Amino acid sequence: MTTQTAEASRPEVVRLGRMERARRADLDILAVFVVAQVGCVIAGLVAPGKFAYVTTGNFQVMLQAIPELGIVAIGVGLLMIAGEFDLSVGANYTFAAIVMANLVTGYGMSPWGAAAIALLVGLLIGLLNAAVTFWLRIPSFITTLGSGLFWEGFTLLYHGAGFVSFTPTGAFVTATSGSFGVLEVEFCWFIVLAVVCGLLLHRHRLGNWFYAAGGNATAARAVGVRTRRVKTIAFAIAGVTAALAGILATSRVQSIVPGQGTDLPLNAIAACVIGGVALMGGRGTMLGIVLGSALIYLIQDVLLLLRAPGFYLQLFVGLLIIAAAGLNQFARGRAARQGNG
Amino acid sequence: MTDSPAPLLELRDISKSYGQVQALRDVSFTVGKGETVGLFGDNGAGKSTLVKIMAGVERADAGSIFWEGKPAPLGSRRASAELGIEPIYQDGALCESMPIWRNVFLGREDTVRGGFLRTRRMRDAASDILRSDIEIGAHIDTDRLVSELSGGQRQAVAIARAVHFKRSLLLLDEPTSALAVRETEALLGYVRRLRDEGVSSVLITHNLHQAYQVCERFVVMSRGRVSLDAARDEVTLADLTNRVLDQ
Numbered sequence: 001m002t003t004q005t006a007e008a009s010r011p012e013v014v015r016l017g018r019m020e021r022a023r024r025a026d027l028d029i030l031a032v033f034v035v036a037q038v039g040c041v042i043a044g045l046v047a048p049g050k051f052a053y054v055t056t057g058n059f060q061v062m063l064q065a066i067p068e069l070g071i072v073a074i075g076v077g078l079l080m081i082a083g084e085f086d087l088s089v090g091a092n093y094t095f096a097a098i099v100m101a102n103l104v105t106g107y108g109m110s111p112w113g114a115a116a117i118a119l120l121v122g123l124l125i126g127l128l129n130a131a132v133t134f135w136l137r138i139p140s141f142i143t144t145l146g147s148g149l150f151w152e153g154f155t156l157l158y159h160g161a162g163f164v165s166f167t168p169t170g171a172f173v174t175a176t177s178g179s180f181g182v183l184e185v186e187f188c189w190f191i192v193l194a195v196v197c198g199l200l201l202h203r204h205r206l207g208n209w210f211y212a213a214g215g216n217a218t219a220a221r222a223v224g225v226r227t228r229r230v231k232t233i234a235f236a237i238a239g240v241t242a243a244l245a246g247i248l249a250t251s252r253v254q255s256i257v258p259g260q261g262t263d264l265p266l267n268a269i270a271a272c273v274i275g276g277v278a279l280m281g282g283r284g285t286m287l288g289i290v291l292g293s294a295l296i297y298l299i300q301d302v303l304l305l306l307r308a309p310g311f312y313l314q315l316f317v318g319l320l321i322i323a324a325a326g327l328n329q330f331a332r333g334r335a336a337r338q339g340n341g
Numbered sequence: 342m343t344d345s346p347a348p349l350l351e352l353r354d355i356s357k358s359y360g361q362v363q364a365l366r367d368v369s370f371t372v373g374k375g376e377t378v379g380l381f382g383d384n385g386a387g388k389s390t391l392v393k394i395m396a397g398v399e400r401a402d403a404g405s406i407f408w409e410g411k412p413a414p415l416g417s418r419r420a421s422a423e424l425g426i427e428p429i430y431q432d433g434a435l436c437e438s439m440p441i442w443r444n445v446f447l448g449r450e451d452t453v454r455g456g457f458l459r460t461r462r463m464r465d466a467a468s469d470i471l472r473s474d475i476e477i478g479a480h481i482d483t484d485r486l487v488s489e490l491s492g493g494q495r496q497a498v499a500i501a502r503a504v505h506f507k508r509s510l511l512l513l514d515e516p517t518s519a520l521a522v523r524e525t526e527a528l529l530g531y532v533r534r535l536r537d538e539g540v541s542s543v544l545i546t547h548n549l550h551q552a553y554q555v556c557e558r559f560v561v562m563s564r565g566r567v568s569l570d571a572a573r574d575e576v577t578l579a580d581l582t583n584r585v586l587d588q
Contacts (some may be wrong), residue, residue: 204452204457205456205458206456208439209447214439216434220447221437222396222428223434223448224422224449278507283438
């Protein structure tokens, strides 16, 4: 009897609701972002003296600053979706940048060649993280915590604690820290990278394997997905993006100092979590990662413009992480109950 | 038996140890084309190890394996999958965080050159499969995440996947233990239907009554050896129950 009533009450085809599609495409994060932006713009127009949000200067700084975290977060986010962590991206960012700056400033190398070597350094650090994680069968959280400390220490050993200046000229400057009108080059790199990685994640079979390796590695292996190889590619991408962010930031401020990227790993993970990437892997979108990074910067920017002390940033980002993770959990639980009910 | 064609899969004198524990000793096992074989035995009798070897997840220490009479090493999951052997796990072995259609095509994505997905084609194909081959899925949007499906629906997706990719041998390890009665009936129904279409199955279960309804041959294992291998007309359900119980 009970099964019959359940059968009768079940609708013909259980289509996805509009709300659910929107949530899955991270349109909710987009909505939060748009509302926050509109709020800031209105506040900036109402009180331009107290809150100088709608100014060319603020806009430019924003377009320079978001990519620094955002590019790192793209690599970290892809890797998180594939079920692994990289806490060494900060040390990688600094080490790769110092190698580049030293090669140019100390040895007179072309900045193009030096930047290519820096990207290679990032790639190798990423591959090494993967190799150690899989050979020793330890969680990547531990591997990269260790390798992060190692590369930080190695940077000091190889280079010392002083800063290196980096003052290339010509096309390299245009390509790494120039601008097309108001559009900063770093921001273009960020968007191009986000689009390329987004296509890879959502429209390419490799992306499908990232989700599978992070969501259920056993099931993925059972259908022939080589999860280690897939995760190794994700580690490599995280390494290269960290080095790229280091190159762009160093080119903009024209110097790099050891210890500069210390906050990056946790901020990148925070950006991903705020953007809806699951800590346990298997869930997340490129749009979410990009918006998560932008939201963290937005909070930072608002607090700076209001001349609030720096600790407010930690306070707000901390709350935002917990709220975002809680919301995702809530939505997921509701979806699961609907499916079974 | 001698004049019949070579069996679909034949394992000859297979041995497998895990450290000190010998899981399989000289086990020989065959599955004919379109045949449904029930595999029974107590816990630790070696059923799951045997299935893992067929699935290519584990490698035999000794013995030989033949596919349609030709030697087939089955060293990896990939090699086994290429022959058309598909394990169906209790939970369907699907990725919960992914939509149904992505799960159906996982590892065998339909792509254009360069590896980019033909998403619309895969979505449509997944809908067609769930609608026509496996009735349980008729109500479900293939964009739904697997985490929203019941245990039976997950297995239905896994079986639909096997059907679509024209698998020739399904390995079902305790498929019904987590299912409701109606879902169990549906699952056994699929196994029967697939057999009619020429698909072979190996069904591991503790429920002999269920197995007796669908299987044509029964193999009982005990402490790593085969203790009985008989066709349905050679044993009664009572005989079979006794053989499984007194070992």
